[in-house]
Amino acid sequence: MRDRLLRALRGAPVDTTPVWIMRQAGRYLPEYRKLRERFSMLEMCRRVDLAVEVTLQPLRRFDLDAAILFSDLLVPLWGMGWDFDLVEGKGPVVRPLERVDALEPMNLSRLDFVFDTIQQLKNRLEVPLLGFTGAPLTFASYLLEGRPRRDFARIRALYYRDPQAFHALMDTLSRHLTTYLKAQVDAGVDAVQLFDSWAGSLPSELYAAVLPYVQRMVDELTVPVIFFSTGSFHLFPLLQTLKGVVLGVDWRVPLRVYREGWSGPIQGNLDPAWLLASPEVFLPRVQQIVQEGHLFSGHVFNLGHGILPETPPEHLGHLVEAVHAAGCSAAASPSHLEPPRERTS
Amino acid sequence: MRDRLLRALRGAPVDTTPVWIMRQAGRYLPEYRKLRERFSMLEMCRRVDLAVEVTLQPLRRFDLDAAILFSDLLVPLWGMGWDFDLVEGKGPVVRPLERVDALEPMNLSRLDFVFDTIQQLKNRLEVPLLGFTGAPLTFASYLLEGRPRRDFARIRALYYRDPQAFHALMDTLSRHLTTYLKAQVDAGVDAVQLFDSWAGSLPSELYAAVLPYVQRMVDELTVPVIFFSTGSFHLFPLLQTLKGVVLGVDWRVPLRVYREGWSGPIQGNLDPAWLLASPEVFLPRVQQIVQEGHLFSGHVFNLGHGILPETPPEHLGHLVEAVHAAGCSAAASPSHLEPPRERTS
Numbered sequence: 001m002r003d004r005l006l007r008a009l010r011g012a013p014v015d016t017t018p019v020w021i022m023r024q025a026g027r028y029l030p031e032y033r034k035l036r037e038r039f040s041m042l043e044m045c046r047r048v049d050l051a052v053e054v055t056l057q058p059l060r061r062f063d064l065d066a067a068i069l070f071s072d073l074l075v076p077l078w079g080m081g082w083d084f085d086l087v088e089g090k091g092p093v094v095r096p097l098e099r100v101d102a103l104e105p106m107n108l109s110r111l112d113f114v115f116d117t118i119q120q121l122k123n124r125l126e127v128p129l130l131g132f133t134g135a136p137l138t139f140a141s142y143l144l145e146g147r148p149r150r151d152f153a154r155i156r157a158l159y160y161r162d163p164q165a166f167h168a169l170m171d172t173l174s175r176h177l178t179t180y181l182k183a184q185v186d187a188g189v190d191a192v193q194l195f196d197s198w199a200g201s202l203p204s205e206l207y208a209a210v211l212p213y214v215q216r217m218v219d220e221l222t223v224p225v226i227f228f229s230t231g232s233f234h235l236f237p238l239l240q241t242l243k244g245v246v247l248g249v250d251w252r253v254p255l256r257v258y259r260e261g262w263s264g265p266i267q268g269n270l271d272p273a274w275l276l277a278s279p280e281v282f283l284p285r286v287q288q289i290v291q292e293g294h295l296f297s298g299h300v301f302n303l304g305h306g307i308l309p310e311t312p313p314e315h316l317g318h319l320v321e322a323v324h325a326a327g328c329s330a331a332a333s334p335s336h337l338e339p340p341r342e343r344t345s
Numbered sequence: 346m347r348d349r350l351l352r353a354l355r356g357a358p359v360d361t362t363p364v365w366i367m368r369q370a371g372r373y374l375p376e377y378r379k380l381r382e383r384f385s386m387l388e389m390c391r392r393v394d395l396a397v398e399v400t401l402q403p404l405r406r407f408d409l410d411a412a413i414l415f416s417d418l419l420v421p422l423w424g425m426g427w428d429f430d431l432v433e434g435k436g437p438v439v440r441p442l443e444r445v446d447a448l449e450p451m452n453l454s455r456l457d458f459v460f461d462t463i464q465q466l467k468n469r470l471e472v473p474l475l476g477f478t479g480a481p482l483t484f485a486s487y488l489l490e491g492r493p494r495r496d497f498a499r500i501r502a503l504y505y506r507d508p509q510a511f512h513a514l515m516d517t518l519s520r521h522l523t524t525y526l527k528a529q530v531d532a533g534v535d536a537v538q539l540f541d542s543w544a545g546s547l548p549s550e551l552y553a554a555v556l557p558y559v560q561r562m563v564d565e566l567t568v569p570v571i572f573f574s575t576g577s578f579h580l581f582p583l584l585q586t587l588k589g590v591v592l593g594v595d596w597r598v599p600l601r602v603y604r605e606g607w608s609g610p611i612q613g614n615l616d617p618a619w620l621l622a623s624p625e626v627f628l629p630r631v632q633q634i635v636q637e638g639h640l641f642s643g644h645v646f647n648l649g650h651g652i653l654p655e656t657p658p659e660h661l662g663h664l665v666e667a668v669h670a671a672g673c674s675a676a677a678s679p680s681h682l683e684p685p686r687e688r689t690s
Contacts, residue, residue: 156618233579234597252579273501
């Protein structure tokens, strides 16, 4: 197996910078859209043959350093006996949670299709397979709001009004999600990404109450964990206290700025919108990010969020080639020994 | 006229901390909801009698220090010959812009209902009246996307792909919006708030290109300008270079943290979700924010975003009383002479 990604995640030396892309199995690919015409998103998650096929699609086109399990973020809700649906043009609709104890303990047999998909993929892949789930806060936000909203105010209101109930919810969710992630590892994933998608809407005071649950999840896993959040630069003083994670960052702040409080492995962070410009325009930025990645003990190249559906697929091909070429030459140069540059913004 | 708000906006001494609330004329008020049952949001903006009535509703209940013109953020689009609609449960739907020169020069006569509303309000108010508009970036985002999206990627793509077209769009929009704001001032508003609602989705590099247009708008106005953005703490190094504005901040970061780069007047910043808890729970936090406000040359108390529709109206009454009581006693104490506290997050 090509282990460049796993080495970078662990901070070990690599031949070049590894790269994978959030939503690399997604709507920018015509072969994906063709399947989506016939099947709903959730059908594609549930049917092992389709989930395997869709996971493999981007790897047939591009020299990516990892595959990521094709699944929906909210799938583990089914394991807790909780239903949800994905409504076209609206996003997830979740039955609102009234009491924490209404969630059932994680019943993994309801999620067999996930673990079967992982096992089948492991037989066919020559690169590492990433598993994933949402962080407890993300699930709590959906369970309280019922649907995505800009600010997810209810989870904050619960914390202010009834911190005990808030902690009970975080505790329950983090235990169930750890069970789910451990089962992904048992089935064969080589590393996992934890998406804390709504962390950015929280004040630092409240996020400080959430972070120990994330740390506990990380501590219980035996594979590398990429912790990804967006719009969360105001939480960076807290995030830099996380131990044993790879920090996944969005596009809002240049990679080098994170060096002020983080020297461990990092993942990111090209703005997905760059890929709507031509390769001559975005490739210098790709090279710059690869260079800045050498300021850290390890760097996995990725976008700062999911690839946009309107991205021309061939642009991703150019990106992957450029990362490997730039990472290779940079690895041979001593530039990564330079001190961190000053923040210029 | 009670001028506490205007004094605080200018950094002059005040008898107590002034307070107004974003969306104070809004759905948390039963008398507002009653009108909304009969009229659409845009009908209420267009009909002067209704816009005046709705603006006055919260002032009948609460001892607020300002009124804010009732209008929709996108109303000035009509002045540029551009149509939009508000779709229930979906938000604004804007005809997508193909070319910058498709926008007509601001024709103020199409917006007479706004200026009539302002004039009628000025005859009836004993507190200052705030006008407002969106910042150029906000309009550009809606014009390119056609509807609100989480990340407004197209405006970023335009900048990367065609910076000249991006600057032409910012230039055009900022000129038109300045014309609109000046006409609000001519009609009688005492100060304005500029909402840069989507600033937080921009990388610092791109926001640096946007900020000069904001500064030019501020420089051309003769009344105090509150500049408000959300999720934008990563842009704080840039925002602190703004001259002649009151900095309006969201709830994500404690007010005292802004003291590290800003000593001018500030507005904010209680998380609106606090008001869903009981007054015993949220009042200590209100008092704390009032105290922290004394670290700045002026402080206007507000929420960090619009008041939530599910807020019990009487909670706002308690809040307003508490701000005035705390601001009054704090004004007499020397605590505001203490050095800024350390960032604790």
